Amino acid sequence: MRGFLVKEIAHHTKINLSYDVxxxxxxxxxxxVDVYSGGLNFFDILQTQGKYQVKPPLPFVLGAEFAGxxxxxxxxxxxxxxxxxxxxxxxxxxxxxxxxxxxxxSLLPLPDxxxxxxxxxxxVTWPTSYEALVGRAQLKPGEWVLVTAAxxxxxxxxxxxxxxxxxKVIAAAGSQEKLxxxxxxxxxxHVINYTKPDWQKEVLxxxxxxxxxxxxxxxxxxxxxxxxxxWKGRALVVGFAAGSIEKIPMNLVLLKNISLVGVHxxxxxxHEAKQTGVVWKALLELFASGKVKPVIYSEVFTxxxxxxxxxxxxxxxxxxxxIVTIRKDDKAVSAKL
Numbered sequence: 001m002r003g004f005l006v007k008e009i010a011h012h013t014k015i016n017l018s019y020d021v022x023x024x025x026x027x028x029x030x031x032x033v034d035v036y037s038g039g040l041n042f043f044d045i046l047q048t049q050g051k052y053q054v055k056p057p058l059p060f061v062l063g064a065e066f067a068g069x070x071x072x073x074x075x076x077x078x079x080x081x082x083x084x085x086x087x088x089x090x091x092x093x094x095x096x097x098x099x100x101x102x103x104x105x106s107l108l109p110l111p112d113x114x115x116x117x118x119x120x121x122x123x124v125t126w127p128t129s130y131e132a133l134v135g136r137a138q139l140k141p142g143e144w145v146l147v148t149a150a151x152x153x154x155x156x157x158x159x160x161x162x163x164x165x166x167x168k169v170i171a172a173a174g175s176q177e178k179l180x181x182x183x184x185x186x187x188x189x190h191v192i193n194y195t196k197p198d199w200q201k202e203v204l205x206x207x208x209x210x211x212x213x214x215x216x217x218x219x220x221x222x223x224x225x226x227x228x229x230x231w232k233g234r235a236l237v238v239g240f241a242a243g244s245i246e247k248i249p250m251n252l253v254l255l256k257n258i259s260l261v262g263v264h265x266x267x268x269x270x271h272e273a274k275q276t277g278v279v280w281k282a283l284l285e286l287f288a289s290g291k292v293k294p295v296i297y298s299e300v301f302t303x304x305x306x307x308x309x310x311x312x313x314x315x316x317x318x319x320x321x322x323i324v325t326i327r328k329d330d331k332a333v334s335a336k337l
Contacts, residue, residue, distance in 0.1 A: 002326075003061040003097035004306055009050040015062060017303050024094060024101040031082065032074035033102050036116035036329060038095040039065030040301075040313050040322040041124060041153075042241065048310075056093055063095030063324075067110055067119030071099065080104050087112075089119040096306060096324060105269070108280060111287045116329045118294040121153065121321030122287075126294075127279045128238065128265040129158040132216060133165060134282075135275065136261045137234045141166025143213035144230070146203060148194065148221045150186060151178035151319040154238060158216045159186030160292045170203055170212065174316075181319045185295045194221065200228035220244060222260070226252045233258045295320030302326075 003021030026032050044062055046052040067089040070082050082088060087110040092102040110119040133139045145162040149155040150171030159182055162169045171188035173179050179191035190206050192199050204211060211230035215222065218238040223246050229235060235258060240246070253260060268276050286292045297318045301309035302325055312318050 001098040002303055003094065004063065004303060005059050006048050006062050007059045009058070010048060015048055015307065017306070021061060021097060023099055026075055026101045029077050029104050030101045031076065031080070031104060031107070032071040033066070033068045033088065033100050034071045035066050035068040035095060035097060035100055035326050037067045037120035037326060038063045038324045039121035039124070040306075040309055040324065041065060042313060045310055045314050054093070061094035061097045061100070063097070063100075064091045064093065065120055065123050066090065066092070066095035066100065066102075067116040067122075077104055082107060082109075087116075087119075089122055091123045095120075096303065096326070098326065108284070111284060113288055113290065114294065117296055117300060117323045117325060120323050121294055121296065122283075124265070125153040125157050125321065126161075126283055127276070128263060129154050129161050129216070130279050130283055131265055131268070131275070132236045132238060132261075132263040133158065133161055133167075133214070135279070136263055137214045137216075137236055139165050139167055139214055142168065144168050144170065144207050144210070145214045145216060146170045146172060146192075146212040146225060146228070147182075147188075147216045148172045148225065149217075149219045149241060150182040150188060150191075152218065152241070153321045154218050155216075156182065156186050156295045156320050157292075159188050161286075162214075162216070163187045163189075164286065164291050167214070170206060172199070178319055181295070185293075185320070194224070200224065203228035220246055222246055223248055223252075226256070226258070229256060229258055231256055231258075235260050237262050297322045300325050 005018040006015050043052050070084050070086045072084045088107045089110045090107040094100040145167040147158045151173050169188045170190045171182035172192045172194045174195045182188045211228045213230050215225040215235040220240040220242040222235050297320050300323050306324050313322050
């Protein structure tokens with residue numbers, strides 16, 4: 001079968017498509033999946049460079065997020081609610097291939113309203129944003145929310161979810177193109193270019209001097225955002241896409257009586273497994289209702305040009321979720337924007 005194989009660790013994104021990858025064999029509590037689409041993530045790039053915490057033995061097939069079908073010849077573990085042919089999405093190791101094995105607990109049913117391309121980018125980004133805003137920030141209707149990197153995968157999801165929850169959203173990004181994406185597909189109320197000097201003053205002007213109640217930051221811009229956070233505001237630490245981990249002056253936290261709140265969705269399965277079910281129930285209902293919709297980057301890649309997709313992601317040229325289509329969608333839904 002085909003698979004995007006990592007044969008050695010490199011300091012640059014140089015990996016190759018192989019046409020003779022052995023078909024994976026399911027173990028206990030695993031199923032075999034025919035992969036239709038995969039979602040590209042920045043951590044995939046880190047994994048090729050040996051910088052990610054998950055380090056499979058070489059050689060390994062790259063990719064984590066996917067959408068597809070349970071294979072016809074897949075064994076079904078006892079107690080598993082899925083059956084061969086079911087449309088599913090989730091995450092595991094080896095998504096950039098024709099087939100992969102996935103733990104049953106890492107599978108969810110793909111809503112009929114969504115295509116495989118749309119489903120391939122759900123598993124990491126959407127629950128991160130939902131739990132951040134609902135579980136950690138406890139966002140209330142009418143509150144102001146600042147979302148940095150608002151056109152990115154988690155950012156555009158956060159913009160949509162904050163709007164659905166009744167928030168007033170200020171989307172921040174580094175180019176007019178990405179600000180337009182956040183407004184058009186996310187529904188942001190206002191947009192701010194954070195490459196401009198003193199952009200925080202514009203945020204304060206928009207909020208009539210109050211500042212924002214919630215900061216959602218996957219970039220590493222918490223310190224800069226504290227200049228425009230409100231009294232008793234909540235700053236959500238979602239990630240450090242800019243590459244460096246911030247050191248926050250704690251006097252700012254004290255003087256504004258604010259909360260710094262961490263969001264590590266990947267650890268919920270280990271520490272708070274019940275909450276994952278609560279979050280996914282709410283999200284699947286939102287997808288079925290059409291109130292929120294996955295945003296996909298305009299160029300959908302294939303296994304043959306996947307390196308180009310990873311390079312575009314690495315250099316921050318993409319928006320929304322970047323997708324690789326692995327096989328033809330037999331239940332086509334228009335997903336491109």
